[in-house]
Each structure stands twice: as C-alpha cells, then as structure tokens.
Amino acid sequence: MTEVGRNGTDDKARYALERARIDASCRLPTLVWICSGVIWLLIGSTLALFASIKLHSPEWLFPDVSWLTFGRVRAAHLSSVALGWSFSMAIAVSIWQMCRLARCEMIYPKMLIVAAVIWNIGMVVGVVGILIGYGQSVEWLDMPPVVAPFLVTGLGIVAAWTVATFRNRREPHVYVTQWYLLGAMFWMPWLYVTAVLVIFGLDITLLGMNLRFSPATGVVQATTNWWFNHNVLGLWLTPVGVGTAYYLIPKVIGRPVYSYYLSVIGFWALALFYSWAGMHHLIGGPIPAWMASASIVGSMMMLIPVAAVALNHHMTMRGHFHHLRYSPTLRFVVFGAIAYTAVSVQGAFESLKSFSEIAHFTHYTVAHAHLGVYGFYAMIMFGATYYIVPRLTGREWASGRMIRWHFWLTAIGITLYFVSLSIGGWYQGLALIDANIPFIRIVRGTVPYLMSRSVAGILMTIGHVIFATLVVMNVCGFGRSRSGPTLFVEKRVTSVYEPAALSV
Amino acid sequence: MKPPLDQPLPDYEELERREEARDVDVQQLHAPVIREHNEPRDGLEPIPVWMGMAFGALLFWGGLYMASNAGDYRGDVLDRYEPKPVVYKAEVIPTDEAGLKKLGEKIYLNCVACHQSTGEGALNQFPPLNKSEWVVGEKASTARLARILLYGLGGEISVRGNKYNGAMPAWGSQLKDHQIAAVLTFIRGNWDNKAVPIFAKDIAAARTAVGARTSAMSVAELEALPIDQVDPGATPFKK
Amino acid sequence: MDRGMVIFLGALLTFTSSWLGLVLLPLLPANSTYPVLSALRVQYQEPFIEDQGGVVTSYPRPLSGSALRGKAIYQQNGCMYCHSQQIRPENFGNNADIKRGWATRRTVPRDYIYDKPIMLGTMRTGPDLANIGVRGYYADWHHKHLYDPRMMVPGSVMPRFRFLYEKRKIVGEPSIDAIELTGKWKADLEAGYEIVPTGDAKDLVAYLLSQDRTTVALPEARE
Numbered sequence: 030m031t032e033v034g035r036n037g038t039d040d041k042a043r044y045a046l047e048r049a050r051i052d053a054s055c056r057l058p059t060l061v062w063i064c065s066g067v068i069w070l071l072i073g074s075t076l077a078l079f080a081s082i083k084l085h086s087p088e089w090l091f092p093d094v095s096w097l098t099f100g101r102v103r104a105a106h107l108s109s110v111a112l113g114w115s116f117s118m119a120i121a122v123s124i125w126q127m128c129r130l131a132r133c134e135m136i137y138p139k140m141l142i143v144a145a146v147i148w149n150i151g152m153v154v155g156v157v158g159i160l161i162g163y164g165q166s167v168e169w170l171d172m173p174p175v176v177a178p179f180l181v182t183g184l185g186i187v188a189a190w191t192v193a194t195f196r197n198r199r200e201p202h203v204y205v206t207q208w209y210l211l212g213a214m215f216w217m218p219w220l221y222v223t224a225v226l227v228i229f230g231l232d233i234t235l236l237g238m239n240l241r242f243s244p245a246t247g248v249v250q251a252t253t254n255w256w257f258n259h260n261v262l263g264l265w266l267t268p269v270g271v272g273t274a275y276y277l278i279p280k281v282i283g284r285p286v287y288s289y290y291l292s293v294i295g296f297w298a299l300a301l302f303y304s305w306a307g308m309h310h311l312i313g314g315p316i317p318a319w320m321a322s323a324s325i326v327g328s329m330m331m332l333i334p335v336a337a338v339a340l341n342h343h344m345t346m347r348g349h350f351h352h353l354r355y356s357p358t359l360r361f362v363v364f365g366a367i368a369y370t371a372v373s374v375q376g377a378f379e380s381l382k383s384f385s386e387i388a389h390f391t392h393y394t395v396a397h398a399h400l401g402v403y404g405f406y407a408m409i410m411f412g413a414t415y416y417i418v419p420r421l422t423g424r425e426w427a428s429g430r431m432i433r434w435h436f437w438l439t440a441i442g443i444t445l446y447f448v449s450l451s452i453g454g455w456y457q458g459l460a461l462i463d464a465n466i467p468f469i470r471i472v473r474g475t476v477p478y479l480m481s482r483s484v485a486g487i488l489m490t491i492g493h494v495i496f497a498t499l500v501v502m503n504v505c506g507f508g509r510s511r512s513g514p515t516l517f518v519e520k521r522v523t524s525v526y527e528p529a530a531l532s533v
Numbered sequence: 534m535k536p537p538l539d540q541p542l543p544d545y546e547e548l549e550r551r552e553e554a555r556d557v558d559v560q561q562l563h564a565p566v567i568r569e570h571n572e573p574r575d576g577l578e579p580i581p582v583w584m585g586m587a588f589g590a591l592l593f594w595g596g597l598y599m600a601s602n603a604g605d606y607r608g609d610v611l612d613r614y615e616p617k618p619v620v621y622k623a624e625v626i627p628t629d630e631a632g633l634k635k636l637g638e639k640i641y642l643n644c645v646a647c648h649q650s651t652g653e654g655a656l657n658q659f660p661p662l663n664k665s666e667w668v669v670g671e672k673a674s675t676a677r678l679a680r681i682l683l684y685g686l687g688g689e690i691s692v693r694g695n696k697y698n699g700a701m702p703a704w705g706s707q708l709k710d711h712q713i714a715a716v717l718t719f720i721r722g723n724w725d726n727k728a729v730p731i732f733a734k735d736i737a738a739a740r741t742a743v744g745a746r747t748s749a750m751s752v753a754e755l756e757a758l759p760i761d762q763v764d765p766g767a768t769p770f771k772k
Numbered sequence: 773m774d775r776g777m778v779i780f781l782g783a784l785l786t787f788t789s790s791w792l793g794l795v796l797l798p799l800l801p802a803n804s805t806y807p808v809l810s811a812l813r814v815q816y817q818e819p820f821i822e823d824q825g826g827v828v829t830s831y832p833r834p835l836s837g838s839a840l841r842g843k844a845i846y847q848q849n850g851c852m853y854c855h856s857q858q859i860r861p862e863n864f865g866n867n868a869d870i871k872r873g874w875a876t877r878r879t880v881p882r883d884y885i886y887d888k889p890i891m892l893g894t895m896r897t898g899p900d901l902a903n904i905g906v907r908g909y910y911a912d913w914h915h916k917h918l919y920d921p922r923m924m925v926p927g928s929v930m931p932r933f934r935f936l937y938e939k940r941k942i943v944g945e946p947s948i949d950a951i952e953l954t955g956k957w958k959a960d961l962e963a964g965y966e967i968v969p970t971g972d973a974k975d976l977v978a979y980l981l982s983q984d985r986t987t988v989a990l991p992e993a994r995e
Contacts, residue, residue: 045567052566084897087921087931098931100850130572166847166891195776203775204573211776212783219787223795228889244799247884251892256794264787279573288578294588300783304790313860314892315879318604318611320794325602326595333588340584345576386865390856390896419565461896464650464871468899473927475897514565608798611861611880643987645873647908702910708987709827 054134056421058141062121067497069113074490076106081486085479096160104171105159118410119269123210131198144186151179169258174229188214205292209272216264224257259307270409274366281359287344291337298334302327309380328380335373355516357432361412368404393454396447404443426515427502438492446485453478630730637719652724660692663724677755679739682713685749710736738764831988834886842979856893857902875903875986883985905983914977915951936973
C-alpha cells in the first residue's frame with residue numbers, strides 16, 4: 030500500500046536511491062522527447078507571431094510569399110504547437126511519471142527513442158506540407174494524410190509502452206496520475222485512427238489488394254472532426270496536464286492529495302462527459318438538434334469533474350501557498366491548475382445558446398482555446414520540465430532569474446492575450462448579430478485587440494526563448510553548477526527542523 | 534537492478550564502487566533526488582455534502598435539458614428550441630400583389646449586399662432603388678425591369694442624378710419567373726416607392742421576347758424600348 | 773478485478789459511448805432499413821429533386837472541372853480559417869445571418885452532401901461564403917479582390933493573393949483576362965504591363981461563383 034507518512038531517514042534514503050536509478054534509466058528517452066517539444070515550441074511560437082501579425086497587418090512580413098499567408102501559417106502554427114510541442118511534452122512527462130509511479134526502471138528505452146524519431150519525421154513532413162500548399166483545411170488534422178502512418182506508429186509505440194510499464198509495476202497502489210495517463214494513452218490512438226479513417230478515408234493498395242474506405246460525406250465529416258478535436262483537448266491534453274498536476278503539487282510540498290474520492294469523481298466524470306461536448310463547436314450549424322443539445326449537456330456536466338479537481342488541488346495546497354514564492358515548478362503548475370478551472374468553467378457556460386450566439390465565430394473562442402492549451406497545459410508542462418530535467422541530468426538550473434523572467438513573461442503574456450482577445454471577440458460577436466453594422470466596421474473594430482494579442486505573443490515568445498536557453502544550458506552542462514535547488518528567490522532557512530520542508 | 538525492499542540499506546561506499554563501475558555519477562544524481570519527498574499519496578477526506586448536492590442538481594438539469602431539446606433524437610430535426618419534424622410543404626407560388634410583395638421581401642435579401650436593405654445603394658458603386666426613375670419613375674417599365682433582372686446590366690447609368698458604372702449580374706438562371714416578379718413588385722412597393730405590381734407572366738414574356746442572351750443589357754438598349762412597350766403575353770400597360 | 777482492469781473497462785465503456793453515438797451511428801445511411809436507428813442518422817445521401825411543371829431542379833450538384841480545382845485551391849490556402857460556410861437559423865443571433873443578405877434560409881445537412889472536404893469554418897474574420905456565388909459578386913470583382921483585397925474593400929485584413937496572378941508585358945492587344953486595377957494600384961503598375969489571372973486564380977473564382985447553398989428552398993428548411 031502507499032507508504033504511511035513516516036519521515037524517517039531510512040525510508041527516505043532507500044526510496045531516494047530507487048528514484049535515482051529510475052531517473053538514470055529514463056534519462057535519454059525523456060530528454061529526447063523534451064528536446065523535441067522545445068524545438069516545436071520555438072517553431073510554433075515563430076509561426077504564431079507570423080499568424081498574429083498577419084491578421085492585423087497583412088502587408089507586413091513578405092505579403093507575397095504564398096506559404097506565409099495567414100491561412101497556411103495559422104494551420105502550420107496549430108499543428109506545430111498542438112501536435113509538435115504538446116504531444117512531445119505529454120509523452121515526455123508521461124513516460125517519466127509512469128516509471129516513477131510504477132517504481133521500476135524504464136523498459137525498452139530504445140523503442141521510445143524510435144517513436145520520437147518516427148513522430149518527428151511525420152511532423153516535419155506535415156508542417157512543411159501545410160506551408161507549401163498541401164494543407165487539408167480540416168482543423169487539427171491539416172497535415173497531409175501521408176503523415177498519418179508516422180503519427181500512428183509513434184503514438185502507438187508510446188501507448189503500448191505505457192501499458193507494458195504499468196503491467197510491469199512494482200508499486201501495488203495505482204496513484205491517480207496513473208489513471209489519467211493510462212486513460213490518455215488508451216484514448217488518443219483510438220481517437221486519431223478513427224478521425225483519420227472517417228474523415229480522410231483510406232485508398233491504398235497493399236500486397237495487390239486495393240483497400241478503399243471513404244465513409245463520411247457532408248456534415249458527418251464536421252461532426253467527427255470536432256469530436257476528435259475536442260477530445261484531443263479533453264481526453265489527451267487534459268488528463269496529462271491534470272495528472273501531472275496531481276503528481277507535482279503534492280510531491281513538491283510533501284503533503285498527500287486532499288481526497289481520493291474527489292480524484293475518483295474527477296477522473297470518471299471527465300471520461301464520461303467530456304467526449305460528448307465536442308459538438309458545441311457547431312452549435313447553430315447544420316447538425317441535428319440532439320447533437321447540439323448533447324454537447325451542451327456534456328459541456329455543463331464538465332463542471333462536476335472540474336470542481337472536484339479544483340477543490341482537491343486547493344485543499345491540498347491550503348496552508349502551503351507561501352511555497353509559490355520559491356518553487357518554479359509549483360508556481361507554473363498552480364498557475365496552470367487555476368487556468369484549468371477558469372477555462373473549463375468558461376467553456377461550460379460558453380456552450381449555452383445565449384452565450385454561444387455571441388461568442389461563436391469570433392476571437393473570443395480563440396482566447397478561450399489559448400487559455401486552455403497555453404494557460405493550463407503549457408504552463409503545467411513548463412513546471413514539469415523544471416522539475417524533471419535536473420533529475421535526469423543531475424544539474425540544477427543555471428539561473429533563477431531567468432526562470433523568473435520566463436514565468437512573468439509567459440504569465441503576463443497569456444493574461445494579456447486572453448483579456449484582449451476576449452474583450453475584442455465579445456464586441457465582435459455583439460456586432461456580428463446586429464445586421465445593421467457593416468461587416469468591414471466589425472473587422473476594423475477587432476484590429477486593436479489583435480494588435481494587443483501580437484504584443485502578448487511577443488512576450489510569450491521571448492519567454493519561450495529563455496526557457497529553451499535554460500534547457501539547452503542544463504542539458505549541455507553550461508552555466509554555474511549549484512549545490513542546492515534553483516529557486517525564484519533564495520529561501521531563508523529558519524530552522525533545520527522545519528516540518529514538511531519544501532523540496533523542489 | 535532493483536534494490537529489494539525488505540533488506541537493510543546496503544553499504545553506501547560499496548554502492549558507490551558498484552555504481553562507478555556502471556559509470557553513473559551517483560553523487561550528482563542524488564542531489565536533487567535525495568531532497569525530494571517520497572512519491573505522492575492519497576488523502577481520504579470525504580466529498581463535501583454541498584458538492585454532492587450541487588452535482589446532483591447539475592445532473593438533474595442535464596436530464597431535463599436533454600428531454601426538452603433533443604428533438605426526439607431525429608437526424609432531421611435541426612431547430613433546438615422548437616424541434617419540429619419535417620413536413621414537406623410544396624412551395625406556394627403567389628399570384629396576388631400582397632403575396633408577391635411578401636415573397637419579394639425574402640428574395641430581396643439576395644440584393645442587400647449591393648443595394649442595401651434601405652434601397653439606397655452606395656454612392657458611386659451601386660445605384661439606389663428607392664425613388665429611382667428606373668424603378669418607379671419616368672424611365673421605369675415592366676419590360677425594362679424584367680430585362681435588367683433577367684440579363685443583368687452593364688455600362689454607365691445615371692440614377693437620381695448620380696452616375697454609376699458597375700456590372701449588375703444576371704439573375705435569370707438563378708431565379709424563377711415568379712421570384713423575379715416578386716422582387717420587382719417588392720422594390721416597386723417598398724420604402725418610398727409606389728407602383729403597379731409585376732407578375733410572373735410579364736417575366737416569362739420578356740424571356741420569350743429576348744430569347745437566349747449571354748451578355749448584359751446596356752442602358753442604350755433599355756432606352757430603345759418605349760415606356761409603354763408590352764411584351765406579347767404580358768400584363769397590359771397601365772401607368 | 774484488479775485496478776488496471778477497472779481503469780481499462782471504464783475507459784473503454786465511457787469512450788465507446790461517444791464513439792458510437794457521435795461518430796459511428798451518424799455514419800450509417802439515413803435511409804437504411806432499421807427504423808429505430810434511422811432516427812439518429814445524419815448522413816443524407818440523396819439530393820433533392822423537384823419537378824415543377826417540367827422544370828427539374830436537382831440540388832445540390834457536385835462540383836466539376838474548374839470549380840472542383842478551385843475548391844482545392846480554397847482548401848490549400850486555408851480560406852476556411854477566416855470564412856465560414858454555414859448560415860445560422862432565424863432564432864440565432866437576431867437572424868443576423870439572413871438579414872445581412874448572406875442567404876435566404878439557414879443551411880441544412882443536405883446542402884453539404886457533396887462537400888468533401890466540408891469547410892464549415894469556425895471563424896468569421898471575413899464574411900460567410902456559403903452563398904457567395906449568388907450574392908452579386910461577379911468574377912471580375914473576385915479577381916480584383918484576390919489580387920489585393922484592400923483595392924475593393926478599404927481596411928480589409930485579408931491576405932493578398934498576388935501569387936495567383938501574373939504580371940506580364942502587354943504584347944499587342946491587352947488580353948481579355950487582364951484585370952482592371954484602380955487607384956494607387958493602377959498608378960503603381962508600369963505602363964505596358966498587365967495583370968492576368970493564372971489558371972489557379974480562375975479556378976478559385978469559379979469555385980467561389982459556384983457557391984450557392986440556399987437559393988433552393990429545401991423541404992426541411994421551410995418553416
């Protein structure tokens with residue numbers, strides 16, 4: 030069973046040794062996936078800046094180059110950050126946490142590296158393909174279908190590895206993070222294969238046999254597409270993000286998670302309700318009433334798991350919020366967890382008809398999306414990276430000041446992003462439903478808010494460059510070596526016997 | 534190599550020697566790892582009662598919502614708030630002035646992009662229809678209006694003292710005769726305009742009179758038609 | 773039952789519910805023989821055919837030739853990411869979509885049966901294009917607008933698609949395809965040169981002109 034709360038040094042040392050071995054075995058594959066993620070983050074941020082600037086100033090930045098027009102750059106940006114950065118980080122943190130929680134050393138590390146190579150080949154072909162003019166105009170699945178086999182293989186290897194690791198575990202207790210990660214690894218390949226087959230179909234000749242499969246016509250493509258997109262958010266990114274928060278928050282502050290029962294509700298309600306909410310992207314569109322209604326109910330029911338998780342994390346943190354002053358990991362992760370609650374509550378109400386009437390088709394939705402994938406998911410991934418990498422390389426972060434800059438640039442950036450686009454999008458929506466306002470006036474009205482978004486994007490990108498620099502410095506061994514953890518501010522040691530000491 | 538759980542801690546120095554043989558820098562790895570707390574564990578606080586009740590209420594709401602807004606789960610019911618099953622109604626073709634005006638108002642939505650919902654158009658771009666001499670004034674006639682709608686209009690035209698040099702597209706293939714008649718009746722009877730209605734047979738007569746034609750009308754051609762000219766088969770002239 | 777099996781079965785059952793309900797069931801053809809299941813289906817397959825006094829309307833019609841090639845250009849340039857192609861019903865947003873003149877009725881699933889890929893769009897940075905072919909924008913307007921949107925709509929933020937146009941020296945007579953520039957664009961063009969749309973541009977415009985989704989009054993859209 031879980032170890033009872035003894036703080037005895039014997040146990041600590043023994044488990045520490047075990048963890049050291051696990052980390053040593055995890056080192057190369059996890060670092061490979063983290064580096065893959067960081068590279069895609071830089072690529073995705075650059076494309077994001079292009080897209081954002083082009084939307085309010087289309088005459089800037091090489092307006093006559095076809096692969097830099099907004100339609101293509103936006104699609105390439107989404108693929109780079111959603112499939113490149115987000116997936117790479119999800120896999121990196123998952124494989125490390127699965128090993129840690131299973132308390133066994135990593136099995137088949139080379140397979141994970143092979144998966145990383147295959148995944149990245151697919152990603153490069155896909156993103157370049159979109160830019161040069163092979164985009165599919167299917168949201169989140171823009172990359173030409175030729176990359177699908179690469180992505181399925183890479184993902185499939187990691188999913189199979191996860192199940193094998195779980196079955197190979199030494200720790201009998203299954204901690205809540207493992208439920209989330211197992212769920213995510215089980216659902217994601219199924220989602221992707223279904224979406225690609227239903228939307229793109231299949232037309233290949235294998236061993237002399239011609240396999241053709243093209244089932245979806247008309248709006249069924251759109252409904253399947255949004256079922257897939259929304260579930261990538263909710264049944265892949267959300268479980269990885271929330272599961273990681275469930276691991277890191279209690280880990281850093283040294284307290285147990287508040288309530289096992291809330292964890293149970295949080296996980297199963299997510300699994301049950303989230304997958305029905307996808308159609309809310311098509312409310313008002315040419316879909317049957319029952320699909321739209323099911324999505325609204327699914328979206329509102331999501332308040333249940335979100336409230337459970339929020340209460341759980343809050344009560345776990347209660348009395349320990351002062352640690353946010355010191356620990357980079359904790360600050361990023363708690364920011365992300367709060368953003369998760371905010372974006373989910375917003376999303377639940379955004380699906381209701383009176384809200385959706387105004388917000389649909391506007392930049393408001395874009396702000397909401399970025400609060401989720403960036404404010405929640407990316408921030409938690411930053412926090413997780415700050416925790417994991419020193420344990421793999423054995424080196425502390427080179428500069429607490431740089432981490433501080435990273436945090437504030439990205440936190441202020443995403444806040445500015447969210448606020449400016451939400452306000453701009455809301456006004457845009459109100460104007461769209463007033464037929465007396467000429468359309469071009471609505472477009473001009475959004476421009477100042479789009480410019481604020483570009484400013485926010487610049488802040489965030491600088492933060493990412495700092496982050497990437499820190500990772501490179503740590504992995505390559507540059508920078509000062511330290512004997513203690515890299516914190517935001519130096520912690521004053523008040524007493525050697527300080528209970529529940531912070532451990533970063 | 535997994536250390537066994539129930540044996541005493543091995544000798545540290547011995548371990549170091551073994552680890553060095555494996556080329557792992559134990560000292561380095563231990564620094565961040567040793568100061569960690571043990572892996573997280575679950576507390577056993579119960580779910581607060583108020584939260585359980587809130588969840589129950591939300592589930593109840595969800596059930597009610599699905600019951601009233603799912604449109605019997607039919608694939609052909611699209612409206613959410615008043616789900617109606619599909620009833621095939623044949624299109625009613627109006628023949629009276631009121632019916633034509635009502636239909637014309639709907640058809641006119643095809644025209645608002647240029648002529649605007651006020652009928653005032655846009656200066657130098659799209660001519661106004663309101664108080665236009667071509668619609669209800671001294672240059673208006675059923676035959677001329679039918680031709681404009683059926684075949685389009687190009688070249689320079691003067692309306693209410695202003696010149697316009699655009700290209701109005703032809704609607705003869707997209708709209709049926711009664712639809713063209715309806716929208717003409719509408720523009721002639723809406724805003725400040727008041728004139729006799731135009732009927733489907735007038736449009737059909739114009740089609741027959743002109744025959745097949747792929748180029749737009751010009752103002753010169755229209756002005757060549759006398760005001761009182763009536764195509765064979767159309768409504769007799771009435772001012 | 774060990775914990776791993778609980779997680780597996782739970783994840784399987786919860787996921788299967790939406791997989792069946794939102795993906796597989798709607799895929800089954802609407803006119804199949806199982807009445808219980810037919811209620812859920814969305815996938816229409818037959819177009820609407822109406823014969824009114826000898827005039828046969830068959831709607832929708834699949835694209836072909838230039839318009840079909842143009843659809844690929846539209847798809848590859850990500851036009852969908854600013855332009856939607858769906859009209860919302862009258863009880864949505866003060867009926868604004870219809871009042872703006874974008875269409876005469878809402879769009880229904882049958883309007884899209886030949887759309888592959890379907891590009892409903894989720895952003896209206898630019899106006900809706902479901903019916904752009906019948907809203908009075910003629911081919912020349914589209915060419916000028918694609919060449920530089922700000923020439924036709926001052927203040928537009930749409931990217932310019934000059935790479936779909938060719939600037940070439942006038943040889944003898946100006947070609948009939950050449951587009952007529954205005955204002956400062958005309959001044960910027962050197963004398964003796966003309967702007968001619970490439971095949972891609974013509975295809976794209978043919979596609980745009982073919983967009984007609986609501987002029988046919990379908991039975992399911994009649995109130």
